[in-house]
Amino acid sequence: MSDINAIVTKLYDELHQIAEPAWKENKTAAYIAAYLKKLGFEVTEGVAGGTGVVGIMHGKEPGEVLGFRADIDALLFTIDGKTQCIHACGHDAHTSMVLALAKEVSERGFERGTLKLIFQPAEEIDTGSRAVIKDGIIDDVDWLFATHLRPIQELALNQCTPAMYHGSCYMVEAEILGRCSHAGRPHLGINTAEIAVQIVNSINAIREDASVQHSAKVTKILAMEPSLNNIPHHAEIAIDLRSQTNPIMKSLIAKVTDIIETTPKLFGGSAVVKTPEGVPAAEINPQASALAREAIVSVVGEENVVEKVVSPGADDFHYYINYKPSLKATYIGLGCGLTPGLHDPNMHFDKNALANGVKIYLYIVNKLLHIKG
Ligand SMILES: [Zn+2]
Ligand SMILES: [Zn+2]
Structure with a gap:
């Protein structure tokens, strides 16, 4: 085996220098495609909305399709x-781990099945995975794995989990329509500020299973006339919803939508609710998480396994299993001493932990596709 640590660290350092935002990952996609082509992968560029890249390699014998997704x-x-x-x-760390895996596997080859490496754009704005799905990239995949670095609050250096339970988050936005009038004659108007307050009070009284983390909070109320002695005729409202399970999220969306649509009618007003946007909660496949657990034990030892991590964060990876429930998918969490936290511009971690991620992936490839030598 070549020096995985040196390979993955070099890849990471190079990708780190060309950071690009969602849907503009052009240099990153070109870097990935060039690297995979050099290794002998069949490469498809310009997919999944334009900046996605897919690399495919086949074993000698037919078999299952094993996918790894990197954002x-x-x-x-x-x-x-x-x-x-x-x-x-x-x-950049996730991408470098999948590319280092590609290098190892391409040098050694494997006996059966297909290795499919999916480089997904635009995870941060929750639209990339749906673009991958739209292009049919998931349709032939049997197994799918992804890994995310975890902050130190969730996993210590070298600890790993075979099952990241990301929550679901959705945003419900609406416009409330009333009627303007003189504030001295409020009976002639329909006050959208008062309607918005009623909506918020009703949303605060929603009850779901208290043993499952969830919340519904108002994050925006805009209701005013330029003249403050007028009754506001229009309001905008936004509600942020979180849930650790998809059934509770479904129920929250239905109740919140119902409250927003019904409450204005009590006042003679109306509401227009936008289609809620968000991401589903994790659905972890037990076969996939059992295999990931086995891989983690072989790399970092039983003492570093954390059975599951429940995270308030969300990830659009969970659209894949939502789209294809037969997919044997799990989301691995990698402890790497990451501080002060994700999405902090000063975020840093121990790069030596990246080799753990590559080795976990290699174990999975070996188990399902049988690496040679
Ligand atoms: Zn993020
Ligand atoms: Zn992320």
């Missing part, structure tokens, strides 16, 4: 008045 986008920050793009969520 490739970075985040924008304003620092000293200047906009900068920084890989503060570690997607």
Whole structure:
């Protein structure tokens, strides 16, 4: 085996220098495609909305399709008045681990099945995985794995989990329509500020299973007339929803939508609710997480396995299993001493941990596709 640590670190350092935001990952995609072509992968560029890349390699015998997904986008920050793009969520690390895996596997070859490496754009804005799905890239995949660096609050250096339970998050936005009038004659108007307050009070009284983390919070109310002695005729409202399970999220969306649509009618007004946007909660496949656990034990030892991590963060990876429930998919969490936290422009971690991720992937490839030698 070649020096995985040196390979993955070099890849990481190079990708870190060319951080690009969602849907603009052109240099990153070109870097990935060139690297995979050199290794002998069949490469498809310009997929999944334009900046996605897929690399495929076949074994000698037919068999299952094993997929690894890496997200490739970075985040924008304003620092000293200047906009900068920084890989503060570690997607450069995820990409470098899959590329290092590609190098190892291509040098040694494997007996059966197909290895499919999926480099997904725009994870940060929750649209990339749906673009991958739209292009049919998941349709033939049997197994799918992804890894995300975890902050030190979730996993210590070298600890790993075979099952990241990301939560679901959705945003419900609506316009409330009323009628303007003189504030001295409020009975002639329909006050959208008062309607919005009623909506918020009703949303605060929603009850779901208290043993499952969830929340519904108002994050925006805009209701006013330029003249403050007028009754506001229009309001905008936004509700942020979180849930650790998809059934509770479904119920929250239905109740919140119902409250927003019904409440204005009590006042003679109306509401227009936008289609809620968001990401589903993790659905972990037990076969995939059992295999990931076995891989983690072989690389970092039983003492470093954390059975599951429940994270308030979300990831659009979970659209894949939502789209194809037969997919044997799990999301691995990699402890790497990451501080102060994800999405902090000063985020840093111990790069030596990246080799653990590559070795975990190699174990999985060997188990399912039988690496030679
Ligand atoms: Zn992120
Ligand atoms: Zn991320």
